[in-house]
Amino acid sequence: MAKVLVVAEHLDGKLNAATAKCVSAAQALSPEAIDIVVLAADPDGVAAEAAQIAGIRRVLAVANPANQHAIAQVLAPQIAKLAADYSHVFGPSTTFGKDLMPCVAALLGVAQVSDVMAVDGPHTFKRPIYAGNAIITVQAPADRTVVATVRTASWPEAARGGSAAVEPVSVDAALPTHTRFVGLAAGSSDRPDLQSAKRVVSGGRGVGSAENFRIIFDLADKLGAAVGASRAAVDAGYVPNELQVGQTGKIIAPELYIAVGISGAIQHLTGIKDAGTIVAINKDPDAPIFEIADIGLTGDLFQILPELQSQL
Known part of the structure; x- marks a missing residue:
């Protein structure tokens, strides 16, 4: 056994x-x-x-x-x-x-x-x-x-x-001395941890800038959700890399995943395959993210998200 x-x-x-x-x-x-x-x-x-x-x-x-x-x-x-x-x-x-x-x-x-x-x-x-x-x-x-x-x-x-x-x-094991702890650098946030959160709101390249990413944070705060991002958003400097979701980021399985301005590259989809409900908001009706989304909404995120927040 x-x-x-x-x-x-x-x-x-x-x-x-x-x-x-x-x-x-x-x-x-x-x-x-x-x-x-x-x-x-x-x-x-x-x-x-x-x-x-x-x-x-x-x-x-x-x-x-x-x-x-x-x-x-x-x-x-x-x-x-x-x-x-x-x-x-x-x-x-x-x-x-x-x-x-x-x-x-x-x-x-x-x-x-x-x-x-x-x-x-x-x-x-x-x-x-x-x-x-x-x-x-x-x-x-x-x-x-x-x-x-x-x-x-x-x-x-x-x-x-x-x-x-x-x-x-008590464990009698010889411990090495060639490796030592220098420090731990991690972003601090009052929001839920991305890897264990039940709800996640992620933004992509379509958000446009680090300043515009505030709209993602605001929606996440309304929902009590963690914030994620696509690699394109991270590479563009909109958010730090600890928020990246996907093959080269974090693999997550929230109950609700809202993808905003994310086209849906296969590397990103790898990170959310096990999510419960996937909601996609994108102005491109042909974006690959819509192929796996449970709920899809085509439109301008800068119009849709404020309307969604007002309803919340």
């Missing part, structure tokens, strides 16, 4: 929703047990939050001053040591997971399975390729530990209401 270790992602003492999505992917294996590991300088608060996820056997709390910041080269040796007791090690396919999990796989001498979007068996998984235009089935060796990142846009959050035991764990 499979035993799965899920690596918790957290920041500033709060558990990231991606962790609960990894648990959903782990549950698809019908495993004997699912454990979560929290690595931090003081893991108690995050571990207590993780223990509330349903279906968890226990939470391993690894306290170490070296874990104050999420440095892949520091966390990976500790996870690799713990992996000896598990058949699978899952992490989210986020910036955190994409940085960390390849290091874990390398230390264990295995090939990583990336962007798991479906589980067909204990060692058989589906993942997207070619910007999501094709789905491939991959087979991991049955006699090796499976190290995988979970495509969080493809999985719901596992239910809450659990009460797993939290166990302090």
Whole structure:
């Protein structure tokens, strides 16, 4: 039977929703047990939050001053040591997971399975390729530990209401000194996080300028939504790159996605394939975005958005 270790992602003492999505992917294996590991300088608060996820056997709390910041080269040796007791090690396919999990796989001498979007068996998984235009089935060796990142846009959050035991764990692993934390630069906003938001309003090249992008922010604030952007808008300097949605940006799955002035290049569509309802507003009736939109409105966004806001 499979035993799965899920690596918790957290920041500033709060558990990231991606962790609960990894648990959903782990549950698809019908495993004997699912454990979560929290690595931090003081893991108690995050571990207590993780223990509330349903279906968890226990939470391993690894306290170490070296874990104050999420440095892949520091966390990976500790996870690799713990992996000896598990058949699978899952992490989210986020910036955190994409940085960390390849290091874990390398230390264990295995090939990583990336962007798991479906589980067909204990060692058989589906993942997207070619910007999501094709789905491939991959087979991991049955006699090796499976190290995988979970495509969080493809999985719901596992239910809450659990009460797993939290166990302090000491890991005897040699930690490198050649990598050190310098600083974390991240945009601050009162709006919801783009990757976990239920509603997202995105603007594209059609918005025209950084000043005009205010109309996107205003609509998002009316809806309590996060703000996104196409690569064209980011490259034009309208907004910072942490707002980019698409193949080279963030892969998201909100319940509502409103694309404003976005033509719908395949690279952008890759990032929103799993959205619940897609609304497109564009003055070009032949824009590719209308082919996948659930609701489409052809017209001038500078007329439509103020009217929409007045109704809201």
